[in-house]
Amino acid sequence: MKIEYTLLKKEKNTEARRGKIKTNYGTFDTPMFMPVGTQASVKTLSPEELKECHSGIILANTYHLWLRPGEDVINHAGGLHQFMNWDGPILTDSGGFQVFSLAKPKDISEEGVHFKNIYNGDSLILTPEKSIEVQNKLDSDIAMSFDECVGFPHTRKYVEDSVERTIRWARRGKEAFHNDRQSLFGIVQGAEYEDLRKHCVEELVKMDFDGYSIGGTAVGEPKDLQYKQVEYSCKYLPKDKVRYLMGVGDPIDIVENTIRGVDIFDCVAPTRLARHGHFYTMQGKKNIKNSQYKEDFTPIEEACDCYCCKHYTKAYIHHLIKCEETFGQRLLSIHNIRFLTRLTEDLRKAIENDTILEYREQFIKNYYEK
RNA sequence: GCGCCGUUGGUGAAGUGGUUAACACGCUAGUUUGUGGCACUAGUAUGCGUGAGUUCGAUUCUCACACGACGCC
Numbered sequence: 001m002k003i004e005y006t007l008l009k010k011e012k013n014t015e016a017r018r019g020k021i022k023t024n025y026g027t028f029d030t031p032m033f034m035p036v037g038t039q040a041s042v043k044t045l046s047p048e049e050l051k052e053c054h055s056g057i058i059l060a061n062t063y064h065l066w067l068r069p070g071e072d073v074i075n076h077a078g079g080l081h082q083f084m085n086w087d088g089p090i091l092t093d094s095g096g097f098q099v100f101s102l103a104k105p106k107d108i109s110e111e112g113v114h115f116k117n118i119y120n121g122d123s124l125i126l127t128p129e130k131s132i133e134v135q136n137k138l139d140s141d142i143a144m145s146f147d148e149c150v151g152f153p154h155t156r157k158y159v160e161d162s163v164e165r166t167i168r169w170a171r172r173g174k175e176a177f178h179n180d181r182q183s184l185f186g187i188v189q190g191a192e193y194e195d196l197r198k199h200c201v202e203e204l205v206k207m208d209f210d211g212y213s214i215g216g217t218a219v220g221e222p223k224d225l226q227y228k229q230v231e232y233s234c235k236y237l238p239k240d241k242v243r244y245l246m247g248v249g250d251p252i253d254i255v256e257n258t259i260r261g262v263d264i265f266d267c268v269a270p271t272r273l274a275r276h277g278h279f280y281t282m283q284g285k286k287n288i289k290n291s292q293y294k295e296d297f298t299p300i301e302e303a304c305d306c307y308c309c310k311h312y313t314k315a316y317i318h319h320l321i322k323c324e325e326t327f328g329q330r331l332l333s334i335h336n337i338r339f340l341t342r343l344t345e346d347l348r349k350a351i352e353n354d355t356i357l358e359y360r361e362q363f364i365k366n367y368y369e370k
Numbered sequence: 371g372c373g374c375c376g377u378u379g380g381u382g383a384a385g386u387g388g389u390u391a392a393c394a395c396g397c398u399a400g401u402u403u404g405u406g407g408c409a410c411u412a413g414u415a416u417g418c419g420u421g422a423g424u425u426c427g428a429u430u431c432u433c434a435c436a437c438g439a440c441g442c443c
Contacts, residue, residue, distance in 0.1 A: 034404095038406095038407085043408090044407090059404070061404080064405085091404095093404045097405090098406085100404090118406055149404070213404080218403040226403095244404090245404095246404040248404090250403060253403080267403050267404085268403065269403050272402065276401090276409080290398085291397085291399095
């Protein structure tokens with residue numbers, strides 16, 4: 001079956017939404033934070049540890065799994081869930097972000113995007129059809145359309161042409177799509193131009209996707225522009241379909257964009273930052289390597305219920321991270337992901353109580369003014 | 371006791387008669403947004419064993435002393 005999104009409640013004063021998503025691998029609440037497991041693994045964490053972080057869904061990447069081990073290997077294993085021993089929902093990115101991070105403009109053609117295989121130097125082309133074929137074989141619960149994620153800054157003309165191509169690619173991908181157990185999302189592009197975002201949404205809605213993603217954010221643009229891009233997208237998206245904001249996961253951005261109507265977030269930040277010693281607290285982001293933690297025998301956060309905070313001290317984690325022990329990276333990854341899922345739990349409560357604006361005010365006060 | 375070699379930041383060390391003493395590690399901070407994981411950026415000896423001398427100028431040359439390694443009695 002396809003995913004089923006249920007809108008449970010809209011917050012009284014904002015666009016924030018409380019909902020739930022039913023998949024073949026369980027149901028999860030929205031708003032929700034989704035950890036990133038590019039290569040069929042959320043770096044340093046086991047599926048059991050991820051479960052304890054209360055992640056409702058995880059993300060894996062088409063581009064990387066296409067190159068290694070190859071979609072057929074995973075298909076022969078019985079699909080991504082079986083391959084990686086994760087029995088919760090999985091969303092796969094299409095490779096569209098790698099168009100932004102790896103390809104140059106000259107590598108992009110109407111047919112698709114030309115890449116060099118980093119493992120053996122082969123010339124490769126990723127097309128909308130190929131991306132969908134790979135994702136069909138990976139058998140994730142939610143697949144993404146192949147899009148072009150445009151960087152910042154850019155010219156209006158470039159974005160105009162790019163949006164049209166992304167729409168054509170979305171149509172080609174939808175026609176190539178064959179998997180009854182999987183859902184497919186369209187991706188809204190158009191940078192900071194409201195008319196282009198509106199146009200993109202209208203064209204995608206005509207194709208009737210199972211849900212919609214907001215792309216082209218978190219690519220170096222100022223925060224206020226990011227929030228506008230989300231507003232210009234959510235304003236035109238159908239209320240009865242889920243909305244996923246791609247690549248955004250800074251705590252304040254999760255709060256701000258939930259208020260603007262986003263249901264799902266993903267970001268590499270909690271795990272990447274953890275590997276470099278940073279951790280989130282309600283009083284802001286901190287660095288465990290700082291010498292002040294050398295003999296601090298208290299947990300990362302007293303109020304946190306994660307495995308890391310229940311059993312380990314800052315002094316111990318300070319030591320582990322300075323020694324580059326992977327256990328330290330793992331403990332902070334657990335904490336950071338749990339921090340973000342707790343944040344979305346708070347936001348869900350605030351939506352139910354119609355108090356999300358008060359929550360934002362308090363959150364900003366604690367997070368930034370200390 | 372004699373001979374010989376050596377002594378440069380927290381560590382390993384490079385180097386020069388003349389503006390900011392290389393590099394690495396460590397240390398101190400910072401950055402990271404649909405991940406080409408474990409990277410990048412910045413700061414970190416007003417100082418070259420101690421004292422005296424030569425010189426316009428010494429960490430660099432000379433002498434004495436201290437400390438250390440090696441060899442000989």
